[in-house]
Amino acid sequence: MRYAYRVETVRTAERELMARLPEGMLMRRAAAGLAAACRGLLGRTYGARVVLLVGSGDNGGDALYAGAELARRGAGVTAVLLSPERAHEGGLRALRAAGGRAVGGVPSEPYAELIGRADLVVDGIVGIGGKGGLRPVAVELTDLVRDAGVPVVAVDLPSGVDADTGEVNGQAVRAGATVTFGTYKPGLLVDPAHEHTGAVRLVDIGLDACLPRAADMEALQHADVARLLPRPGAESDKYRRGVVGVAAGSGTYPGAAVLAVAGALRGGAGAVRYLGESESVREQVIRRFPETLLTQGPVRRAGRVQAWAVGSGLGDGSAARELVADVLTADLPVLVDADGLRLMDVSAVRERTAPTVLTPHAGEAAALLGRGREEVEAARLASVRELAELTGATVLLKGSTTLVADADRTKPVRVNATGTGWLATAGSGDVLSGAVGSLLAAGLDALDAASVGAYLHGLAARHAAPPLTAMDVAHALPHAWQSVTN
Template structure:
């Protein structure tokens, strides 16, 4: 499992060590880790000796880390130029950099020269701002970084890409996209959240021995899925594995029901009872026409439910049944005021904006895209439900504050019906008794992996995702 911590949590954890006078030791560890990562990259592109790096140095400790790292690299034969982008820089680090033979330039009014130097280097180290940043890059510096970014230089970010909000992943103003981000003490939540995560490249973490509390955010890996997936036991039967009720499809949209049902079947449900006008596949049992008359452990409601009163009534009945429910697509506009934590809402950014606006928080889709975690948390606050916000990175927020961020997918998953398949997988997990936020996060992970497996780099249709899910689970089960 990958865990993410806020900048504040990292600062709090560092505080006792700083008070004990161990600040320089922490910075030395950070610099050593960064220097190794840079040396590794330089070796990949031809060797460290005689290669050149340019450091963009801001006013704080982030610049200090980069300068100390460069000092170590100067001693290994790397040529290094520091471009000071602020009116001050970490003095001790600057002195040791200078003494080791580093060249120093000031950005102040010399953009052309600094740009040319940066573009001639093998690597650029972004040591402008770290967790002390407030907002994006400003003024002259923003203009310089914007111009540099247009040339897409090879960048390693020190702690985080400068201008990215360490907590939310929000991006305001220009940012240098990194090949790699070498982060210190703990992975900051903003490095695991859109939109900032797209700028981080590969993530590596340098351990500083900090005593951290509970993580703010989790990203499940394959071992977590193996540990928590409801693998069937030898003596299980279809009822003990969980029965899922599905209210999906309408006369106008029968296809969504098929994809949701295929998603649920692909994840290994014990049994499905289907309510709606579509012709279900042979593995699916037709349920009684009312929700109350069906014995199930969980409901999946909403895919393809449009302008169909009978289906809408069933969705509402399921949402009020007290059972775990995954509410997708059409069901998101039918929600009763009071929802419990065992209701999983699965909006994409546009649907979340509509949902929040309907609850009195006027929100545009672009607001959600700029700060997805914040808006997903707000929806949890307003509804009491568990929220899964779909996207290239899918965010899950549970009512107890647990946050998951899963990013296994491929852009080929952005195809009509893909979300119906995901809802089906969540439904199966809920029916098996998996706790809602964990069920949503595991489903997002498996859905993403299935997309990658089905795609092999090429296009896929939504039904291909369901076809690939059993193979993904088969491969994962081998890790158990």
């Protein structure tokens, strides 16, 4: 599991650790890790040209000490000081003593030429406490870096992004790599800030012992998913493994039913029961997946079911609305997706005592929150939290970094980054809804089912050959299982 903590928590832990260490030791640990990462990216250090963009405070100090280490190994290191009077004194002395140089204040040389000749730029402008976009002088410098196409390594996080929320309010550095210290910060894992980080490397500085057990954000890894996946035992039968009911599709969108059933069959439950009134859709489902159990009529007479997935491709109309309302009356875990999100009564969701999972994309989340899609995409972490509180449900907010939030704010938000842009294809969400519904039926709680389903769904897309279709993703789900469990 990867854990991420808010800035306030990190600062408290750093103060506790610094009280146990010799003065300056924590910064030197961070700088050593940063310098090692820079050496790895450079390939050769001797003779390399490195430019440090240095702001005030400890973030700039980390960059200066790392620059000193690179200079001692033969790199030509120049620090551009954005606030010369507030530059970290110890770091600046160390850089100069190692043979590096510093420039700043009124431009004394053509920075465009300096940056254009660099092999690497180190972004030490703003630390994790920064809010808002870059200041004009920083924007000018980072524009030069962008135009020159020089690789950038960010110190702790790219300058201009919000460490706590992942929001980007203004211009921010786009790094090829980010070296973060002690622990991950939420902004490194959440879009839109995640788009600015490049590859993220965590440097151990001894902070773990000072951090609380409960993180603000979690990201599952292979081992976590393998531990949570349902596995049949010697005495298992299809009913003990769980039966997921799928209420999806319509005459207008018959493929949604087929895709949701496909995801459900590969999601871990023992059987899939399809509920639908359209004879043509039922025929398509059973023709494609003859192992599916078919049923009609009200939910209470559908037969044995341990969880429901409802909403994909239901379309409009009173019958679809009544079906969603009927499913929500079941005293069973329920997943609501797509059209179901638009047709459901939020108050009915809030009144449920059994687990509920909602799986909106940004546009659907915006409609439920009564705001614009752009607002949700700019503040994904805040939006998923707010929607979970509004509905009392577990919310899976789909996107390039999928977020899963429980209505209980004491539980960490989970972030999933296994997805790929190839998942932006019609029907992939239907496959996801079936897979998560199946995991609910197999006995996983709402948070685990949603986050494990998203993990496998993204991994399956990586196993499928692009350009992929939604059915390719469904077919690749067993490969995703194998890659996690082997």
